[in-house]
Amino acid sequence: MQWLITAALFLLTLAAQATLATRIGLLDARPDFLIILVVQMALVSPRVDSILWSWGMGLLVDLHDGNPPGVLALTYLAVAMVTHRIRSEIFAGHIITRLLLVALADVLRHAALLVSEIARGHPLHVLLFARTAVISVAYTVVAAAVVLPLLGLTLKHVYPQGRRS
């Protein structure tokens, strides 16, 4: 049942990213709902679940968006691992802490995409990319302020053990 709910949550978040995020875009920048989900999952779910789900979500997003498969899979895996590792040592319940984690995760995602573009030899306007990345990160943090509490409520019922495992 946990897997089913998590899969459904992931599908809805992916659909929201593909439809809603494009409608509320600002200067080519869009909020990233998926990274918010990855961070929230890593904060509440057990280690194995968060690692597997993050990697799996990242792979599916790569296949959906046309990135080389594995780029976002590794990025989301890294985010999940780091968040899970430090969640017991930080005040993870506070919204500011969570927003900071989301901001760092989004920066990492943009960095991974930048490296991927350079590695593939695609022409890249670095300054424009940087501007879009900065606006996108800020936008994601603002969206996270609204979405994190909602996700927290939902995942509390899916993973009631919380941070114990």
Place this chain on the structure above:
Amino acid sequence: MKRRRKNRLRNILVPALLPLSLVLMLLPTRAVQPARDAVLTVTGPVELGMSRLLDLIAGLPARLRLSSRLLEENSALSTHVVELKSEVDFLKTRLTESQKLIAQLRDLKQVLPATGYEPLPACIVNKHPVPVSGRGSSHTFVIGVGTREGVQRDDLVVTGYAVVGKICTVSPLVSTVRLVTHADFGIAARTANGIEGVLQGQGNHGCLLKYVGTRPAIEVGDYVLTSGFRGKHPAGLLLGTVEDVVDTYRGTSVRVEVKPAANFQQVSQVIVVRRHPDR
């Protein structure tokens, strides 16, 4: 035991996923294409559904504005319908009046001589009817026809068979009718049994038949008609009925009071009996 298995899984998971990710990154595009198609097959319907839902939500303000505008338009249309219904009722009344007038015209044409007079229907524009008390009235009407339609001063104005008055002032578009009750009104008249005189208005609700002689054979209820003296007006049109015959000056003369036949309060349309220019 279970805990040890869990720890083992946790320990091999990351080392297994890392090289797997690197291998996947190095795969050629065509090898990955079937997987991409499969992902789109699953996520496509969900994205489509969400897109439609968002379109619906985005369209709500416009729909609400439209609903509000439609409600206002509906209210305005309802008011307009009520006004139109009232107008239809009014027009129906006018149609009935016009039909009566047409019937009167037909009857009048049978009464009028074959040549010399032409009836012309006219509506009353401004009415100063004679009140019941006979006071406070100008004893005139204004009708909506004038010299443009060939109306002349002194033309007779009737309603049905009853004489209303004479044209006293004309202009191209409108004319003033002096009623039979006007103090300055006078017309050659005769009773049904041939006694001739002059019908004059008194400035009140009645008229007097003058110059009938000392002992005329006139009785109450006798009809008073136009005499057609000198052909100025057609003969035989009803002016009124004798209301009272009173001796005056010790029986040397009589005062014949005549009640006008036309009901000035109720009349709304009249007929002008236009004279032929040669008359």
